[in-house]
Amino acid sequence: MISSTIGIWNYWIVFLLMMIGLFLVIGRKNFLKKIVGLTIFQTSVFLLYITFGKIKGGTPPILNNAIETVYSNPLPHVLILTAIVVGVATTALGLSLVLRINSEYGSIEEDEISAQDLVDYHDQIETSKKIDTKFIQ
Amino acid sequence: MISELIINAFLVTVMLAIGIALLKTRTLIFTVVLTSAYSLVAALMFITLDAVDVAFTEASVGAGISTILFLAAMAYLPKEEEENINSQILPALTCILLGGILIWCSYDLPEIGLLSSPVHQHIVPDYILGSRDDIGIPNIVTSVLASYRGYDTFGETIVVFTAGVAVLVLLKNNTQTSKQKNKNSKRKVS
Numbered sequence: 633m634i635s636s637t638i639g640i641w642n643y644w645i646v647f648l649l650m651m652i653g654l655f656l657v658i659g660r661k662n663f664l665k666k667i668v669g670l671t672i673f674q675t676s677v678f679l680l681y682i683t684f685g686k687i688k689g690g691t692p693p694i695l696n697n698a699i700e701t702v703y704s705n706p707l708p709h710v711l712i713l714t715a716i717v718v719g720v721a722t723t724a725l726g727l728s729l730v731l732r733i734n735s736e737y738g739s740i741e742e743d744e745i746s747a748q749d750l751v752d753y754h755d756q757i758e759t760s761k762k763i764d765t766k767f768i769q
Numbered sequence: 770m771i772s773e774l775i776i777n778a779f780l781v782t783v784m785l786a787i788g789i790a791l792l793k794t795r796t797l798i799f800t801v802v803l804t805s806a807y808s809l810v811a812a813l814m815f816i817t818l819d820a821v822d823v824a825f826t827e828a829s830v831g832a833g834i835s836t837i838l839f840l841a842a843m844a845y846l847p848k849e850e851e852e853n854i855n856s857q858i859l860p861a862l863t864c865i866l867l868g869g870i871l872i873w874c875s876y877d878l879p880e881i882g883l884l885s886s887p888v889h890q891h892i893v894p895d896y897i898l899g900s901r902d903d904i905g906i907p908n909i910v911t912s913v914l915a916s917y918r919g920y921d922t923f924g925e926t927i928v929v930f931t932a933g934v935a936v937l938v939l940l941k942n943n944t945q946t947s948k949q950k951n952k953n954s955k956r957k958v959s
Contacts, residue, residue: 640881643878655792667839671831685818694909
């Protein structure tokens with residue numbers, strides 16, 4: 633019983649971590665928090681993959697001369713190596729977008745930015761009305 | 770064998786604790802530091818799960834470089850997260866529902882570390898033999914990364930290059946924005 637619970641304990645916690653990441657992305661309005669959520673989600677997906685590759689009593693997949701060695705599965709390791717590097721590239725791109733938004737709006741909260749956009753929109757409508765009345769007169 | 774799994778379960782629980790702390794904190798610098806700690810514990814887990822290459826990549830790239838990027842960005846950003854006005858019930862419900870479904874499905878997943886699970890059957894024995902006989906590199910991960918799945922690595926290089934160019938383009942225009950800031954502040958005053 634205990635061994636079977638421990639056998640899938642990793643999966644449970646990894647799924648909970650994924651949900652924490654997802655909640656940070658969709659539940660929080662701060663853009664930096666959203667990017668942190670993406671990082672958390674990514675790392676938990678990596679954990680899931682590496683967990684699949686583990687073999688009980690296996691060694692790291694580096695060849696040695698001993699007979700009958702069991703190597704853990706190298707294929708998930710390769711996929712995740714690629715994913716880690718791509719993940720950092722994504723983080724850098726997201727952070728530079730946040731910096732750009734901050735210098736444009738002076739805020740990184742989603743609510744404030746959409747409020748400012750609404751104000752801008754109304755300003756535009758009013759100026760266009762003024763131009764219309766000028767033409768009519 | 771069982772001790773390995775117990776260490777694993779412990780480390781993954783530490784990661785869950787860090788995740789819950791992340792949900793609670795409102796100071797952004799704590800968030801960044803906690804993310805770094807999270808990556809380091811993940812690197813430890815990768816070592817216990819026999820993925821040594823992934824562990825040192827995660828420790829240097831995930832815990833090192835991305836923390837530096839976050840801290841560098843923090844220098845230009847507000848330091849505190851503001852209180853949410855809207856309710857968070859709908860996102861929380863979505864996450865709880867999805868998490869429940871995933872945990873329910875986890876009963877169908879193979880137990881950790883079984884040699885007979887489907888992942889280990891298909892092509893990996895060929896890779897292990899080929900790494901010794903055809904390629905001659907003792908590290909199997911390296912030979913798969915550079916040879917069998919070389920196109921993946923090539924695509925990854927293209928992605929990183931594109932992201933680098935995009936970051937340069939985005940941050941180049943920062944001189945222009947000071948004017949627009951002035952405009953915005955004037956508009957607010959009027």
